[in-house]
Amino acid sequence: MKKSVFVTAAVAAFITAGAAKAGPEAEVLHWWTSGGEAKSVAVLQGEFADNGGTWTDMPVAGGGGDAAMTALRARVLSGNAPTAVQLKGPAIQEWYEEGVLADISAVAEAEGWADVLPASIAGHMKCEGSWCAAPVNVHRIDWIWANADVLKSNGIDMPTTWAEFNAAAEKLQAAGIIPLAHGGQAWQDATIFEAVALGIGGPEFFQKAFVDLDMDTLKSDTMVEIFDQMRTLRGYVDANFAGRDWNLATAMVMNGEAAFQIMGDWAKGEFLSAGKVPGQDFLCASTPGEGFLYNVDSFAMFNVDGDDKKAGQDLLAKLIVGQNFQKVFNLNKGSIPARVDVALDDFDSCAHTSAKDMAMSSDNGSLLPSYAHGMALRGAQSGAITDVVTAHFNSDMSSAEAVEMLANSVANSL
Amino acid sequence: MTEWLERHTPKMVLAPSFVAILIFVYGFIFWTAWVSFTRSRLLPKYELKGTVQYERLMASPRWDTAMDNLFIFGTLFIVISMVLGLFLAILLDQKIRAEGALRTIYLYPMALSMIVTGTAWKWIMNPGLGIEATVRGWGFENFAFDWVVNPDRAIYAVVIAAVWQASGFVMALFLAGLRGVDEEIIKAAQVDGIPTWRIYSAIIIPSMAPIFLSAFIVLAHLAIKSFDLVIALTGGGPGYATDLPATYMYAMAFSRGDIGQAASSAMVMMGVVFAIVVPYLYSELRAKHD
Numbered sequence: 038m039k040k041s042v043f044v045t046a047a048v049a050a051f052i053t054a055g056a057a058k059a060g061p062e063a064e065v066l067h068w069w070t071s072g073g074e075a076k077s078v079a080v081l082q083g084e085f086a087d088n089g090g091t092w093t094d095m096p097v098a099g100g101g102g103d104a105a106m107t108a109l110r111a112r113v114l115s116g117n118a119p120t121a122v123q124l125k126g127p128a129i130q131e132w133y134e135e136g137v138l139a140d141i142s143a144v145a146e147a148e149g150w151a152d153v154l155p156a157s158i159a160g161h162m163k164c165e166g167s168w169c170a171a172p173v174n175v176h177r178i179d180w181i182w183a184n185a186d187v188l189k190s191n192g193i194d195m196p197t198t199w200a201e202f203n204a205a206a207e208k209l210q211a212a213g214i215i216p217l218a219h220g221g222q223a224w225q226d227a228t229i230f231e232a233v234a235l236g237i238g239g240p241e242f243f244q245k246a247f248v249d250l251d252m253d254t255l256k257s258d259t260m261v262e263i264f265d266q267m268r269t270l271r272g273y274v275d276a277n278f279a280g281r282d283w284n285l286a287t288a289m290v291m292n293g294e295a296a297f298q299i300m301g302d303w304a305k306g307e308f309l310s311a312g313k314v315p316g317q318d319f320l321c322a323s324t325p326g327e328g329f330l331y332n333v334d335s336f337a338m339f340n341v342d343g344d345d346k347k348a349g350q351d352l353l354a355k356l357i358v359g360q361n362f363q364k365v366f367n368l369n370k371g372s373i374p375a376r377v378d379v380a381l382d383d384f385d386s387c388a389h390t391s392a393k394d395m396a397m398s399s400d401n402g403s404l405l406p407s408y409a410h411g412m413a414l415r416g417a418q419s420g421a422i423t424d425v426v427t428a429h430f431n432s433d434m435s436s437a438e439a440v441e442m443l444a445n446s447v448a449n450s451l
Numbered sequence: 452m453t454e455w456l457e458r459h460t461p462k463m464v465l466a467p468s469f470v471a472i473l474i475f476v477y478g479f480i481f482w483t484a485w486v487s488f489t490r491s492r493l494l495p496k497y498e499l500k501g502t503v504q505y506e507r508l509m510a511s512p513r514w515d516t517a518m519d520n521l522f523i524f525g526t527l528f529i530v531i532s533m534v535l536g537l538f539l540a541i542l543l544d545q546k547i548r549a550e551g552a553l554r555t556i557y558l559y560p561m562a563l564s565m566i567v568t569g570t571a572w573k574w575i576m577n578p579g580l581g582i583e584a585t586v587r588g589w590g591f592e593n594f595a596f597d598w599v600v601n602p603d604r605a606i607y608a609v610v611i612a613a614v615w616q617a618s619g620f621v622m623a624l625f626l627a628g629l630r631g632v633d634e635e636i637i638k639a640a641q642v643d644g645i646p647t648w649r650i651y652s653a654i655i656i657p658s659m660a661p662i663f664l665s666a667f668i669v670l671a672h673l674a675i676k677s678f679d680l681v682i683a684l685t686g687g688g689p690g691y692a693t694d695l696p697a698t699y700m701y702a703m704a705f706s707r708g709d710i711g712q713a714a715s716s717a718m719v720m721m722g723v724v725f726a727i728v729v730p731y732l733y734s735e736l737r738a739k740h741d
Contacts, residue, residue, distance in 0.1 A: 103705045110494060131493050131708065221600070221689050277579035279600035279689045416707035417492070424513050424691060431602045431690030442512065449510045450709075 061090035063349035065336070066112075067123035068105045070098040077369040084356050090349055095119055113137055118339035120350050124170065126161060126412035129337045133164035139338040140167045144354045153358075153376040155399040158333050161412070170337040171357040172375035174367050177391045178301045178330040178407040179232040182287070182308070183320040187214060187296045195322045199236055199266055202297075202325055206273045209296050216273035218295035220281035223427040227409035227419075229270060229299045230426045234263050236326025240403035243328065247408040250418065250451075256444045264429055264436035271430055279431075290319070299324055301332060301410070305387055306371040321387040329398035332410040333375060421450035480721065487714035495710055504715035514716065517694040520606050521723070524695065525674040527610045528617070532670055533663070535614065536621025541651065543622070544629045554626065557619035565616065569683025572612035573599065602692035605685055609693055612684055617673065621666050628662035629655060664735050668728060675724050696720045 063085065069078045078094075085092045097105035105123065112118055118137055132138055145151070145168035151159060154172060162170045183195060191212055196202035206216035219225060235243045238259045245254040254260070275295070278286075287307040289295040298304060308319050315321060323329070336357055338350050356362055363374035368383060373391045381392055398404040406412035408419050425446050429439040490500045508514050539557060543550055560568065575581040576599040586594040598604035598611075632655050640650050678697040685693040687702075696716055704713030 106708075107705055114494065128708075135494055222686060223688065223691070226690075275579075276597065277577065277600065280573070280686055415492075417709045417712070420702070420707040420709075427688070427690040428512070429690075431688065431692060445510070446512070449507055 060345065061085075061088070061349035061352045062093070062343075062345045063090060063120040063353045064093040064095055065121050065123075065353070066095045066097065066105060066109055066119040067336075068096065068098055068102045069123070070096045074370060077366045080365045080369070081353075081356065081362055084359075084362060085353060088352055088356070090352055113339070118341065120341050120346055121171075121336040121338055121353055123334065124337040125333060125335050126406060126410075127415045128411065129161060129170050129335070130164060131415060132337060132339075133169055137340055138164055138169040139340045139350060140169060141171070141338050141351065141354045142167045144168075144351045145358075148355055148358060150358055150376075153378050155375075155377065155395065155404060157399065157404045157406070158331065158375055161333060161406070162335060170335045171354045172333050172335045173357060174334050174363075174370055174372035175375050175391075175395060176301050176303065176332040176334070176372045176410075177323075177394070178228060178332055178410060179235055179324040179326075179328070180300060180302055180304070180387075181232075181322055181324045182290055182298045182300060182304050183322075184290050184293050184296055185316075185318055185320050187293050188320065191296075193296075195320055196325055198325045199233065203269055205296075210273065214293075215275045215289065215295035216297060217270060218286040218289040218298040219270075219274045219278050220283050220286045221274075221279040221431065222282070223423050224409060225283055225286075225300075226427040226430045227423045228301065230263070230267060230430075231330060231407060231409045232299050232324040233266050233270070234260075235328045235330060235405070236324055237263050237266060239326065240328040240398075240405060243405055247422070248406065248413045250414070250447055252444060252448070255447060256440055260440045260443065261436045264439045267426070267430055268436065302371050302387065302391065305385075309371070309385070315386050321390065323390075323394060327398075328403040328405055329394050330405055330407040331395070332407045332412055334372075417450045418447060421446040483714045483717050486711060487718045489711055491711040491714070493708040493710070504711045505719075507712060508715050508719065513691050513694060514696075514699060516691060517696045517699045520693060521675065521695055523606055524610055524613070524677070525671065527607070528613045528674050529667065529670045531610070531614045532618045532621050533666055535618040536666070537625050537656075539618065539622040540625035540629055543626055554623065558623050559619065560616045561620040563616065565677075565679040566683045568612055568616045569680045572608070572615070573684050576608050576611070599685060600689060602689045605689060605693045609681055609684055613674075613677070613680055616680075617670060621670070624662055624666050624669075625659065628659040632658050660735075664731070667731065671727055672724065675720060675727075696723075 067078060069075055075096075078096075082092050082094065095108075097108045102123070109119070109122055113132075113135070124132065129138070145162075150162075150168065154162070158172055158175065162168055162172055164170075181195070187209070188194070191209060191214070193205045193208060194201075196205050209216040219229065231243075231247070234246065238246065242254060242257075242259055245251040246260065283300055283304070284307050286295070286298050287300065287304045290298045291308060291311055291313060302321075305315070305321065308315070313319050336353070338354060341347060341350060358376060360376070360379055363376055364379050364383070367374050367388075371388075373381075373384070373388050373395065377392075377396060381389055384392075395404060408414055408422065411419060413419065414422070422443065425439055425443045428434065428442070429436075434442075485497065485499075486495050487504050488499050488501065489496050490498075490503065543553060543557075547553070576596065578584065578595075578597040578600060583594060583596045586596070598608040636654060637650060640654060645653075676697055677695055678701065681687060681693055681695055681698055687694045687698050697720065700713050700716045700720065703709045703716060
């Protein structure tokens with residue numbers, strides 16, 4: 038008897054709680070749980086609450102999003118998807134094909150997203166013509182970071198071709214400085230590889246090889262040349278690089294132990310938080326060659342039931358692409374806004390370079406998705422390429438063998 | 452009524468765990484087997500598509516590396532742990548002083564999680580921080596011990612860490628076995644003037660066959676499901692030089708959205724476990740039966 042009273046009370050409490058929760062609602066699954074990232078999410082949370090919404094936070098840390106994806110799979114399979122999920126690149130389309138994404142075209146059209154987002158980035162946010170995701174930021178991958186003092190005292194300028202880079206590296210090595218700070222983890226090997234591929238092959242080659250997976254391009258002589266350059270770069274890395282985390286490599290550049298690092302613009306955050314000034318203490322430039330490799334974080338919107346949740350989803354989408362959030366979030370995270378009409382006054386010089394290059398490459402068609410960071414290909418294919426890249430970089434495999442293996446692995450992953 | 456209860460209570464008590472095991476072990480083995488014959492990617496699909504996943508698995512050089520590594524790692528890990536464990540146990544069995552303290556010292560690594568072992572050995576074997584740097588610091592400039600960063604040697608570095616962790620445990624198993632051997636037989640042998648090494652090789656060790664079986668089974672399943680040690684020690688690297696089937700399966704299922712491929716690799720792993728453990732169990736149990 039006592040028990041049933043308790044149950045009734047609990048049910049009553051639950052119902053009143055539910056009734057009190059009118060207004061837009063959103064449950065957001067993400068893995069931004071550390072330092073600057075967590076702060077950035079808090080900004081969005083605050084804005085959402087100011088607009089009368091109720092935000093249910095669902096952070097799942099670990100494994101660079103692997104854990105969050107496992108949680109998402111479980112939620113979707115049990116028919117209870119979150120409102121919005123941090124997803125990016127082709128993963129959005131993959132989930133769309135499972136028939137679980139919502140259509141937010143109404144918001145996107147009312148807000149005029151098509152006019153403020155670069156066309157190739159907008160392409161990732163659409164599922165068969167309708168908008169299904171909202172972009173948050175643009176990370177540039179093909180950055181090269183350098184210690185300004187080390188370059189100056191060795192009389193080296195920021196290289197603009199890979200031949201120049203190699204010459205500079207030889208000089209540095211002779212002077213007893215590690216030319217390239219690198220961490221031997223598969224994704225870091227892949228990051229360098231795609232920067233080299235873009236530089237040597239050019240944007241058109243990159244598009245054919247890593248977006249269209251054209252077999253002839255994958256097996257071409259240019260690809261052999263790219264692997265040759267990877268082998269050369271292997272010689273510029275210190276012996277102790279295996280398994281090193283990327284931020285430790287950044288620290289090597291910071292304290293002058295090494296001269297260069299090739300890494301996305303999250304490396305800038307490390308420099309800045311150590312009190313280094315861009316242009317003075319450290320230099321940033323795009324890696325040799327033309328083009329712009331982007332990694333765009335975004336929130337995909339899942340099908341939800343109920344008007345409150347639908348309203349929450351629309352509000353969330355609107356706020357994410359809103360000018361204010363795009364600015365504050367990206368100042369915290371080190372990336373640049375995805376929409377091109379945000380004033381960049383508060384951003385540093387590297388971000389200005391990034392924004393300028395993005396606009397330019399968007400016009401001439403060299404704004405390309407990063408394969409190493411899951412923007413260009415689905416997991417199975419990009420993983421197959423990374424396997425070959427890292428196997429080649431960490432062994433004495435010849436470039437011709439690597440190209441052969443690359444073509445086979447890609448074919449096997451389809 | 453009480454008689455009925457007496458007869459059926461054990462069954463009723465066992466039933467829930469029986470049902471749970473039936474569903475969560477055998478049910479999911481069947482589920483995984485089914486999925487391994489589909490083209491599941493991000494989410495499981497149930498339409499059978501033949502053996503395509505197994506063909507992809509066989510064509511994958513990374514899977515080849517993983518299986519080779521499992522063979523190298525498993526063999527060396529089991530053999531070295533057993534030999535070292537037996538050797539330590541025999542030494543400890545010589546009625547030495549402070550045996551309790553020594554036994555605890557050797558057994559302690561087992562109390563650590565593989566993640567701790569892996570991280571500690573990662574630093575110890577790191578050429579820039581650990582043994583190599585220390586010995587070079589003493590003036591031996593040409594000393595090299597870079598196994599953990601050398602793709603051809605890295606799997607042996609994993610063996611070192613695993614042996615360090617498990618051999619103390621194996622020693623404890625063998626020590627218990629040694630103590631279980633009938634003193635009278637040993638004394639009789641000593642009276643007959645048989646040398647100590649002969650007593651060990653002809654009397655004591657053969658009488659410990661069941662201990663060898665337990666040690667083998669424990670070590671074999673540790674080796675096959677080994678995952679955390681590799682993740683902590685090398686992260687599967689350099690490249691994928693230290694990939695094991697378990698890390699391959701994890702990468703496919705959780706990082707790459709390729710569930711069909713992960714399921715087929717899991718089935719092959721299960722096949723390996725069966726292939727090793729079942730014949731051994733069978734022969735041991737039958738020998739006892741006869």
